[in-house]
Amino acid sequence: xxxxxxxxxxxxxxxxxxxxxxxxxxxxxxxxxxxxxxxxxxxxxxxxxxxxxxxxxxxxxxxxxxxxxxxxxxxxxxxxxxxxxxxxxxxxxxxxxxxxxxxxxxxxxxxxxxxxx
Amino acid sequence: xxxxxxxxxxxxxxxxxxxxxxxxxxxxxxxxxxxxxxxxxxxxxxxxxxxxxxxxxxxxxxxxxxxxxxxxxxxxxxxxxxxxxxxxxxxxxxxxxxxxxxxxxxxxxxxxxxx
Numbered sequence: 001x002x003x004x005x006x007x008x009x010x011x012x013x014x015x016x017x018x019x020x021x022x023x024x025x026x027x028x029x030x031x032x033x034x035x036x037x038x039x040x041x042x043x044x045x046x047x048x049x050x051x052x053x054x055x056x057x058x059x060x061x062x063x064x065x066x067x068x069x070x071x072x073x074x075x076x077x078x079x080x081x082x083x084x085x086x087x088x089x090x091x092x093x094x095x096x097x098x099x100x101x102x103x104x105x106x107x108x109x110x111x112x113x114x115x116x117x
Numbered sequence: 118x119x120x121x122x123x124x125x126x127x128x129x130x131x132x133x134x135x136x137x138x139x140x141x142x143x144x145x146x147x148x149x150x151x152x153x154x155x156x157x158x159x160x161x162x163x164x165x166x167x168x169x170x171x172x173x174x175x176x177x178x179x180x181x182x183x184x185x186x187x188x189x190x191x192x193x194x195x196x197x198x199x200x201x202x203x204x205x206x207x208x209x210x211x212x213x214x215x216x217x218x219x220x221x222x223x224x225x226x227x228x229x230x231x232x
Contacts, residue, residue, distance in 0.1 A: 004160070031218060042224035043161075043207065056219060091160060103149045103168035103211070106220065108160035 002026075004109035006092050012115045013082055021077040021112045025094030032075050033106060034067060037089040046090075049075060050097065082116045089113050119144040119210045123223035131231045136180075136195040138226045140208030143189065150191040151209040151220065152182055161207060167191065178202070203230045 005024040013019050025032050034046040045059040049069045060066070064083075069075040079086055093106035124139040142148055149168050153161040165176025172184040178201075182193045191208060205227045209220040 033219065035222075043222040045219045045221070048218050050218070059219075093161075103166055105151055105163045105166055106161075108153075108162070110158070110160045 004092055004094050004107050006090075006109035006112050008112060009110065010113045010115075012117060015084060015116055016081055018078065018080045019082055019114065021079075021090050021092075021114070023075045023077070023092030023094075023109060025073065025075070025092070026107055027073075028096075029094035029107070030072060030097045031095045032069060033093045033095075034075070034077050035091045035093065037091055037111070038087075043091065046077070079114075082114075084116045087114055087116045119148065119221050121208050121210050121221055121223035123206075123208050123226050125226055126224065127227050127229065129229040129231055130198045132200055133197050136193070136198045136202065136228065138193040138206050138208075138228065140182075140191045140193065140223060141189055142191060142208070142210045144210055147186075149211040150182075150184060151211070152176065152180070152191075152193050153207045153209060153222075154178075155205045155207065155225075157204075164193070164206075198230050200230050200232065203228055 007022045032049040035043045037043050047067050048056040051072045052069050064080045067077045089111040091111045093108045095106045096104050120143045122141045151166045152164040154164050155161045164180050165174050167174050167184045175181045180195045182191050184191050205225045207225045208223045211220050
């Protein structure tokens, strides 16, 4: 597609429920990234995919968080047993391979605003 | 490990005045540096980047930034602020080690333009 697409744009869920956040990257972008943006906290790295593999998942805050990517395209971030501290904007970005190595930069989606009540 | 410090979480300038947003970084290797802008309810958009070569880089919307290795800085400037520049600005660094692909972001600076 023309840009990075994320859905839903907004999600309100009850504490303890599971949620799935979807990211559809730019066609041809092999690298995909998930970040979390909390108020006053900047952007927190969660996980990075190269193709369907996740070489770096060091930012996932707990085992309640998981992500997968299929067909080298769409990625899903799943949060199990949501807690109030999970409330944040979850941003997805994609890039050509080795964006960091070659300085390509990322293209970001508009994010999913998750509110846990 | 790399890190980014943005001085001033909020900056206000008058329309037509100089915009200066500060960014200092820490990196174990010569860094790649980026500035992103985020408008309300939108994702981040790349403003400009420094990889190699000329240390003064120009970006979109009249912004520019200068890489100063001796000061470990990459401050963002614009000579004359416009109302449409009101947004949040993020500085980011990459140490571009193969296999370490993530960008590390600062906590952001919210820019307000006073009419």
